[in-house]
Amino acid sequence: GAVVSQHPSWVICKSGTSVKIECRSLDFQATTMFWYRQFPKQSLMLMATSNEGSKATYEQGVEKDKFLINHASLTLSTLTVTSAHPEDSSFYICSARDLTLPSRYEQYFGPGTRLTVT
């Protein structure tokens, strides 16, 4: 149980275009979803937290107009990287949490999306 999927697993886009990454909780309701960015050989860096039906809360230094997050349902959150540039190339990971579960402090991670901007 508690499976999170991400799509696509990898994407290449041209500079200036936008790309959308989907994160789905497959067998539970994700009351909260998180988006992380990870550079090679580094830890996960939290970008934003979103609760279903509410605006996302962005971490300091993360451009909310560039990284648009939508958590429209209890099973789906999307991250849209707008006007992508090569420096946005990274590994993006989503995770989800269900506060109704006994393990409510646990986050369930998606497999990640590798974004390359050319």
Next chain:
Amino acid sequence: AQTVTQSQPEMSVQEAETVTLSCTYDTSESNYYLFWYKQPPSRQMILVIRQEAYKQQNATENRFSVNFQKAAKSFSLKISDSQLGDTAMYFCALGNTGNQFYFGTGTSLTVIP
């Protein structure tokens, strides 16, 4: 403030031997969980083990066990009978009543055949 510290950037162990990864943390919360995650080359985050702070008994999962020292705010991971598939980055994480996880900087473990 919540912090998680992993002081060993890289470690190696011979196959079938035992290795211990260190983690210390700081939190003012009374309710929290501690986790060890494994991130193999595929980069999928895999939960290795979790520990509820209110439980004194150390968690174990097959070859993986923790030494949870609440007063010292220490949470080390012991891997017994190391296998080649254990080669990965290992992250210690703290989760509390707030929304966030706090991750350590990770330890890269290599199991040598």
